[in-house]
Amino acid sequence: MTLHRQLFLFTVFLVMILFLGVWVEKLQSTRSFLINQLESHAQDTATSLALSLSPVMAENDLPTIDTMINAVFDRGYYRIISLRDPDDKVITERTLKIEIAGVPDWFIDFISIKAPRAGALVMSGWTQAGTLFIESHPGLAYQTIWKTMIRISTYFVLAGSVILLLGSWGLKVLLKPLKQVEEQAEAICRREYQIQKVLPKTRELRLVVESMNRMTVKVREMFTRQAKIAERLRQKAYYDQVTGLGNRRYLTAQVGARLEAAKEEVNGALLMVQVANLQNINEAEGFESGDALLKNVGDIIQKETQILKDVALARLTGGDFAIFISQISSSDTIDLAEILMSKINRLATENSSSTNNLAYIGGVFYEHSPTLPQLLAEADSALQAARQKGPNKSFINPFSADKDTAVKGRTWWKQTLADVLQRKDIALFSQPVMNSRKQDEIVHQELLSRIILESGHFVSAAIFIPLAERLRMISKLDQVVLSRIFSAHEILSKMDTIAVNVSPSSLTDRFFVQWVISELAKLPGSYPHIIFEFPEFGAVQHLDIVKDFSKKVGELGHSIGLDHFGQSFTNFGYLKSLRPEYVKIDRGFTKELENDQGDSGFFIEALAGVAHSLDILVIAEGVERNEQVQMLLETNIDALQGYLFAQPQQLST
Template identity: 45%
Template sequence: MTLYRQLVIFTLVLFLILFTGTWVVTFNSTRSFLINQLESHAQDTATSLGLALSQRAIEKDKAGIESMIDAVFDRGYYRTIKFVDIEGKVILERNLAVAVENVPAWFIDLAPLDAPEANANVMAGWRQAGRIYVKSHPGYAYHALWEDGARMTLWFVACGIFVFLFGGLGLRFLLKPLVLVQRQADAICRKEYESQEPLPRTKELRQVVIAMNRMTGKVKEMFEEQAVFAEGFREHAYRDPLTGLGNRRYFEAQMRARQEQGEGAGGGILLLVQIHDLQQLNRQRGLQAGDELLKAASLILQGTAQPYPNCILARLTGGDFALFLPDSPTWEAPQIAEEMASALSRLAERKLSVAENVTHIGVVTCDVPTAFGSLLSESDLSLRTAQQKGPNAWHVRGISKETERLPAGEQQWKRTLEDVLQARRIRLDGQPVVRTEDRSECLHIEIFSKIVRGEDGEEFRAELFLPFAERLGLVSLLDRVVLEEAMRLDRRQLGVDTVAVNISPTSLNDDVFRDWLSAALKALPPSAPRFAFEFAEFGAIRNLASVKEFRENIQQWGHLMALDHYGQSLSKLSYLRFLRPDYVKVDRAYTEELKDASSDSRFYMGSLCSVAHSIDVMVIAEGVETEEQLELLRGLNVDGMQGYAIDRPKPMAENPAGR
């Protein structure tokens, strides 16, 4: 119960006690007065009647005595008039039954008026002829007492209503600073820092508000220090780059010459580099600024290519570059791509670009002769996948039996995806996410989707078809089919209440998809699992408003919203407070670098946990592959883990009890 209600109730109780006491005292006083009036009235009547009857007694006029008594009694103010002789014999008696109109019987029983009987002597000369007895009728006294009590009760009720209304308003006004203090405390829980102005005039409340404002400022300062500390580690991992050398014709001619000489391009590494925001840079700063950016990027690419003889480096068009490193071992590709992305990202620090997101790099490795067209197609798909990961990201694909069987070109992909969606050939795999402190406790199962091609039953992972689904505008339909399949799962068979499903932020911009999802979530049966909707961090940042609105809608039905691949973006941590996800999954790149207690990744993840926990956001590590990583994560206060060290993805039919 709130303090305001307690004070209102306390005030009303005090008023009720005061009213009851005053009412009882006043009521008893009025009752005593009326009893005295009845006694005085009876005594006056008895005295006057005794004197009047004395003359009749001397004359022994019995008829006159009776007529005088009847005359007095018929006035109706008397209950009993009785005349007795000196021996006590009743000579004449008149009685009237007590009948009180317009007064409840319970009131008469509650407040009896026992009017005393008055008497006076009737003299016949010097001797006593008898005695007259008179008792007043209480009807009028009851009526007066009832009306007086009713008026007093109505008056107190009116006063009580007045006290309740205006006293409540007064208390609300006086307690307003405490209500604002409560809002401040709630805001701090939401990691929103508000100061209360102006200060209240009441001395005690003023001191409380000053202390609360001071605490709010300190908490805000602590959070900002933690955020800056964490952002420093993240910016250490990522930057931005770009410019041009040869042209597209030069590059294609060189590649085809090698193809003709060796019946297909030999093994090696192809890197497709894309520099962003050239047009915006040219509009804002002029063409010279764009040229400077391209030249700086070309110097970096030349530095990367210098250790590799016979390499091919060219500017294809605009901000697109290609670097082919023939006969290079495929295991060097991640290191080359990481060094190149890091070097290019540093151009943003030199203020040569308009944004931190300078580049994306798509990498293809092959250890067998591969057609030039296949290399370009695969590098383009790898570039699209990198763009989904976040700013200055890179992605490596290998030419394998699976990729050789992929549909070639957008039109084939479109036909394949449309056929899959129509026939609903979707397969769901699941991988458990467990609590770090207790691996036997499953937090949720993350669902991974695969599509199955109709003609040969070939399965393709999400990373292979999602870029084309995005480009072809089919991603919301794909998300819907995956969710419909997931909604058929039974939490009792899974052994866990929550399943995590990745959906594209692009789907949130589809009105049809949003309406369907809202209706589907409302209609979920009790056996259906609770859903944790995961968004890739880079996509969520680009759609902050729609993702936040989505979170607010699904939370009313008990579902969760989370960020996946957290740490790939260079955005500030302030968006975390804006989005308020239930948890974040740290990108596996940080987990892979978690090798010992002195690694930068360890410090970054530790500071990230501190910031996230301060705003009630759980932290889950992806890509946990070794027991050493697991032990280090325990020491960093990470809430959950996911990876091969826990369990591999399995078909959902094989996932009872979260395993």
């Protein structure tokens, strides 16, 4: 029970006690007053009538006596008038039955007024001729008391209601700081750090609010320090300070993890951009000019690749940049290289102090999964070929022995995805996420989608999702996948929680969002809890719409999660507002643990610390060896996912 309610009920109790006390006291005083009035009224009448009857009694004129008594009885309001002789025998008597209109019987029984009987001697000369007894009728007294009590009760009800309303309002005003303290404490539990700027005037409450404000500031500073430590670790290990891109280690981790995860079902490209004559520029114009040039080239690379999905950008060393793009056709790779070269040439034109021969671009396009050293070697060879072509030239070399790579270009994939959408040839697979401490306990099942080609071959989401993004077919594809999941109630009802991958780009389609919310509302109560999983990079790019989507699905009992956590170079502050149910550490960092680099484990532990400070579950993905498990357990990871525990299994939907 709230303090406000307790104080309110206590106030009601006090008002009731006051009312009862006043009500009883008023009842008793009115009752005593009316009894005295009845006695006085009866005594005055008895004295007066006895004097009037004395001459008549001397003559023993009974008719006249009756007439006089009747006249008094009919004119007044008496219960009894009785004339008795000295032997107490009734000479004449008039009585009236006690019947009281307008007063309930329970009230009459409750107050029980007994009117006093008054008496007076009737004389005949100097001799007592009899005694006159008169008792007033209590009906008027009952009616007077009843009406008085009704008026008092009505007044108290009205006055009490006003007092209680004012008291309730006053308590709310007085206790508002405590309510704000409660909200502040709940906000801290949600890892939201609110400061009360308006302090209460009440000394005790003011001290409580000031203490809560100090604690909130300290907790917020703890989270900020923890996030900064993780950010510094990430920048130190994976960040190039000059360009804002990743470094060689970042590229190695990201590309290696992607190639290994995709196995044979992969195609993509690696481009290398080399700033020519960087050393000469540094010597002639200073290192600041050289760094500014590198920064400008890095900005161009970031800007021209920001619309692409699954991209890793890095500055390798000196003036060498690397661009890794998963799931891109050879023609798109060539187009990208030409666009980059055009932008860099424009940079050379704008910077008159720079040499006209500003850069070369060499790249390799592949269809079958190579190794990173192979890609770097092929890209370096292409870079040499670009140099031989002349200043500001590019050259793209296919890695695959199959020269007919254009067959699976944009047109082929567009038609293939259109056919898949028409036939709805989507297969669902599931892979469990295991509790890191109890590795036989499933935290949730992640549902993975595969498209089915006409040949019957399965194509993983790692391949077709980036292509669907570029072809602007992703929301339709996500809708088909979710439709299959929503309709698989019989199979999925055996699971407690499922995770479903959705592209953040799909959320820009308001019709898609409306459809998802509508379908969620139709799901039966036995359907499992759904976590909509978004890649961190895309979620940050579409932060507002992802937050809005999270709020909508949260109202229906579902939530969101983040995949590839730590991959983007985004400040972790967004977690405070987004509040996903879990984050999945990118497999690139998980894989690096095998190289026994101490700062990798320390970085993962820092990431976990940031997430745990917001009560966010931390999952490591891409776990394939027991050695990784042992290292991850030391970093406070909550759950694990990978081929070590189970490979994706097809659901028979």
